[in-house]
Structure formats: C-alpha cells, structure tokens
Amino acid sequence: MNKSKAETKSKEDLKKLSVSLDINNSDLASLVGPMDTNIAQIETFLNVDISRRGSVFTVAGPLEAARKGVQAISDLAKAAQNKAGDLGTEDIQLYFVGSKTSLEEEITEEPTPELRTRRKGLTGRTPMQRAYIRNIMSHDISFGIGPAGTGKTYLAVAAAVDAFEKGEVERIVLTRPAVEAGEKLGFLPGDLSQKVDPYLRPLYDALFDLLGTEKTQRLLERQNIEIAPLAYMRGRTLNSSFVILDEAQNTTPEQMKMFLTRIGFGSRAVITGDSSQIDLPRGQRSGLMDAANILRDVRGISITYFTAADVVRHPLVARIVEAYDRAQKNGEKRD
Structure with a gap:
C-alpha cells in the first residue's frame, strides 16, 4: 500500500511541458544534432525525458527541471539559428555551464581581459x-x-x-x-x-x-x-x-x-x-x-x-x- 502511494505521488510530481518552435528544417537538425545527440545531452544534464514531433518538443520531469528543459530548447534553438555551423555537444555543455547563475550572485563581475x-x-x-x-x-x-x-x-x-x-x-x-x-x-x-x-x-x-x-x-x-x-x-x-x-x-x-x-x-x-x-x-x-x-x-x-x-x-x-x-x-x- 505504501509503495503504491509513493509511486502515485512520484507520477503526480512529474510534469509535461511543451514548446513549439518557429524554425526551419536546417536549424532544427542543428538543434537536435545527429541521431538526436544534442537532445540526449539536455536530458542527461536536467534528468528529464524529451520527445518531439517535428518542431514541437515535450519535456517530462519534475516541474522545475521541465521548465529548464523548455527554456534550454528555446535558447538553443536561437543559438542554432544564429550560428554559422551546426550546434555540437560542446555547445550544449557550455550552455549549461553558463546557465548556472548561483555563482553570479556571489561574484561581482568585473571586466576580464582577454x-x-x-x-x-x-x-x-x-x-x-x-x-x-x-x-x-x-x-x-x-x-x-x-x-x-x-x-x-x-x-x-x-x-x-x-x-x-x-x-x-x-x-x-x-x-x-x-x-x-x-x-x-x-x-x-x-x-x-x-x-x-x-x-x-x-x-x-x-x-x-x-x-x-x-x-x-x-x-x-x-x-x-x-x-x-x-x-x-x-x-x-x-x-x-x-x-x-x-x-x-x-x-x-x-x-x-x-x-x-x-x-x-x-x-x-x-x-x-x-x-x-x-x-x-x-x-x-x-x-x-x-x-x-x-x-x-x-x-x-x-x-x-x-x-x-x-x-x-x-x-x-x-x-x-x-x-x-x-x-x-x-x-x-x-x-
């Protein structure tokens, strides 16, 4: 009985959020990567499940993680549209490194010389x-x-x-x-x-x-x-x-x-x-x-x-x- 309740609660905690992208096929292919490898990276990083039909993506997971997944897909879609070449695994990883804002609040950013x-x-x-x-x-x-x-x-x-x-x-x-x-x-x-x-x-x-x-x-x-x-x-x-x-x-x-x-x-x-x-x-x-x-x-x-x-x-x-x-x-x- 307890196990059943726990399983029910776990399923209730999972949310599905969708985002529909206005994107051409070339940029869409760049976003998802070969064999959807870029999408797999997003799933791994946020611990969510992502499915899609054409340019409509559905992110399933805890509410906060699902929200981050939708935001990531939207942001990376823009990156795919603006980038000369295709998005790669490193681009996906660097997106998430840059999106960790907790340290931004602790450190007053000053100009950093190149x-x-x-x-x-x-x-x-x-x-x-x-x-x-x-x-x-x-x-x-x-x-x-x-x-x-x-x-x-x-x-x-x-x-x-x-x-x-x-x-x-x-x-x-x-x-x-x-x-x-x-x-x-x-x-x-x-x-x-x-x-x-x-x-x-x-x-x-x-x-x-x-x-x-x-x-x-x-x-x-x-x-x-x-x-x-x-x-x-x-x-x-x-x-x-x-x-x-x-x-x-x-x-x-x-x-x-x-x-x-x-x-x-x-x-x-x-x-x-x-x-x-x-x-x-x-x-x-x-x-x-x-x-x-x-x-x-x-x-x-x-x-x-x-x-x-x-x-x-x-x-x-x-x-x-x-x-x-x-x-x-x-x-x-x-x-």
Missing part, C-alpha cells in the same frame, strides 16, 4: 574562472583549488603565455611533484627527463594548444619555457618568471614552503590542486591545504576555490564530483 594566446577570446567560461584570471593578473601569488575539469591548470598556463607574449616575464617555469596516482609505475626506461615526462604531460598539452607545437618546442630549446619536477626547484631563485606548480595537493608542507620561497623579483606564481585527489602516503599532510590555511590572510596572495559548478567538461564530470563530495561528507558524519 588572454593573449593562440586561442582567441580566452577569458574564462564561468564567473569563478573569470575571477581566477583576474586574481592571477592582480596578485604575485595565486592559488586555484578545486575539482578536475574546472580549468585551473589550463587557465594558469594561458595566463603565463599571456604574460610572456606581453614581455612581462622572461620565461615560463612549469613544475609538479612526481607522485604516483595510486599505482606503482616501476622502473621506467630512459634518462631522467624521459622518466619524469609522463608526470608533466598535461602541461605540455596545454602549451601545445595555447602556443602551437612548433613554437613550444622552439621556446623549450631556448629555455624560455622550462618544465621540471618539483625536486629541481630547491636552491633556485626564479626572477622575471611566471611559475606554475600543478598538482600541488601532492606536495608536503616542506615542499610547498620551499617552492613559495623560490619566487624572485618580477615573478608571479600560480599554485593549482585538487584536495579530493591527494596521493600522498596516509597520514601525510598536504602542502596545498596547509598553505591555503596559513596564507589565507596574507596580502598579495589570492585563493580561488572552484566547485562542480565550474566544471567545463562532460556534464557527467560535474555529477561525479558532486557524488564523491556527498559520499565524503556522509563518511565524515559516520566517523
């Missing part, structure tokens, strides 16, 4: 990303802390490329700790450079995208760009440099202090990391979280915290991050 890289119009896609860029450009030391897919490393490398292209720094130094992510890689073949390259590959990928492969290789040969494991930083003073420490959650407090005290005149530093992906031995404190706590009130240092709302990858990435956060909080409560 970063000078090979990619035009690079300014950040979410309010927090734009705040992060502004913090990097106005502070000598900046921290970016948050889950995967929020653009922490990519935007930091973009800011470094921008500063180098403008002549504000003479070189870019990228570093990260060589800590195995929960697996043993064994004795890798090759010289020292070849052994550490796998750990630094994400930094290379960002540089190739922002500068181009040939220019990146040329700057690496001239040592205008240096990529090295964190252990190489000890004893150095980095002047006129833009320094990025990636995967900083895997530093010890001692390593973090060592890195921060390498910063010389005319230099800027960005430290990025994800507190939920610490690969240090059990019981070892993370230098990233330790530094964020110790330095939070120090002038000249900014700390930007990202959330799942800033994830600009596949919509499921944001849901995965949120699910793990909930599981962690529930585990802490049980403890």
Whole structure:
C-alpha cells in the first residue's frame, strides 16, 4: 500500500511541458544534432525525458527541471539559428555551464581581459574562472583549488603565455611533484627527463594548444619555457618568471614552503590542486591545504576555490564530483 502511494505521488510530481518552435528544417537538425545527440545531452544534464514531433518538443520531469528543459530548447534553438555551423555537444555543455547563475550572485563581475594566446577570446567560461584570471593578473601569488575539469591548470598556463607574449616575464617555469596516482609505475626506461615526462604531460598539452607545437618546442630549446619536477626547484631563485606548480595537493608542507620561497623579483606564481585527489602516503599532510590555511590572510596572495559548478567538461564530470563530495561528507558524519 505504501509503495503504491509513493509511486502515485512520484507520477503526480512529474510534469509535461511543451514548446513549439518557429524554425526551419536546417536549424532544427542543428538543434537536435545527429541521431538526436544534442537532445540526449539536455536530458542527461536536467534528468528529464524529451520527445518531439517535428518542431514541437515535450519535456517530462519534475516541474522545475521541465521548465529548464523548455527554456534550454528555446535558447538553443536561437543559438542554432544564429550560428554559422551546426550546434555540437560542446555547445550544449557550455550552455549549461553558463546557465548556472548561483555563482553570479556571489561574484561581482568585473571586466576580464582577454588572454593573449593562440586561442582567441580566452577569458574564462564561468564567473569563478573569470575571477581566477583576474586574481592571477592582480596578485604575485595565486592559488586555484578545486575539482578536475574546472580549468585551473589550463587557465594558469594561458595566463603565463599571456604574460610572456606581453614581455612581462622572461620565461615560463612549469613544475609538479612526481607522485604516483595510486599505482606503482616501476622502473621506467630512459634518462631522467624521459622518466619524469609522463608526470608533466598535461602541461605540455596545454602549451601545445595555447602556443602551437612548433613554437613550444622552439621556446623549450631556448629555455624560455622550462618544465621540471618539483625536486629541481630547491636552491633556485626564479626572477622575471611566471611559475606554475600543478598538482600541488601532492606536495608536503616542506615542499610547498620551499617552492613559495623560490619566487624572485618580477615573478608571479600560480599554485593549482585538487584536495579530493591527494596521493600522498596516509597520514601525510598536504602542502596545498596547509598553505591555503596559513596564507589565507596574507596580502598579495589570492585563493580561488572552484566547485562542480565550474566544471567545463562532460556534464557527467560535474555529477561525479558532486557524488564523491556527498559520499565524503556522509563518511565524515559516520566517523
């Protein structure tokens, strides 16, 4: 009896809302995507069911989700009509990233300068990303802390490329700790450079995208760009440099202090990391979280915290991050 009532109530909670579009067949095909893949993206993101007959769409789900689905279809239909090419999966995902307005209320938007890289119009896609860029450009030391897919490393490398292209720094130094992510890689073949390259590959990928492969290789040969494991930083003073420490959650407090005290005149530093992906031995404190706590009130240092709302990858990435956060909080409560 109780189960029947619950099922009835669940069905009553579901609403069906329809929207009829004034759209030609070409733009309609662009909106729905090949084999309705764009519609499937909307369904996945809002957890609704969408059906259509021609240009009439029906969205079924909880009332608020159904309303958002109708609004999304209307907005994306306009985008399809105004876009030169077809709408792709990335366009759908970016629409929903941009539609998360909760952070808009928390952050007073200021003009965010466009970063000078090979990619035009690079300014950040979410309010927090734009705040992060502004913090990097106005502070000598900046921290970016948050889950995967929020653009922490990519935007930091973009800011470094921008500063180098403008002549504000003479070189870019990228570093990260060589800590195995929960697996043993064994004795890798090759010289020292070849052994550490796998750990630094994400930094290379960002540089190739922002500068181009040939220019990146040329700057690496001239040592205008240096990529090295964190252990190489000890004893150095980095002047006129833009320094990025990636995967900083895997530093010890001692390593973090060592890195921060390498910063010389005319230099800027960005430290990025994800507190939920610490690969240090059990019981070892993370230098990233330790530094964020110790330095939070120090002038000249900014700390930007990202959330799942800033994830600009596949919509499921944001849901995965949120699910793990909930599981962690529930585990802490049980403890």
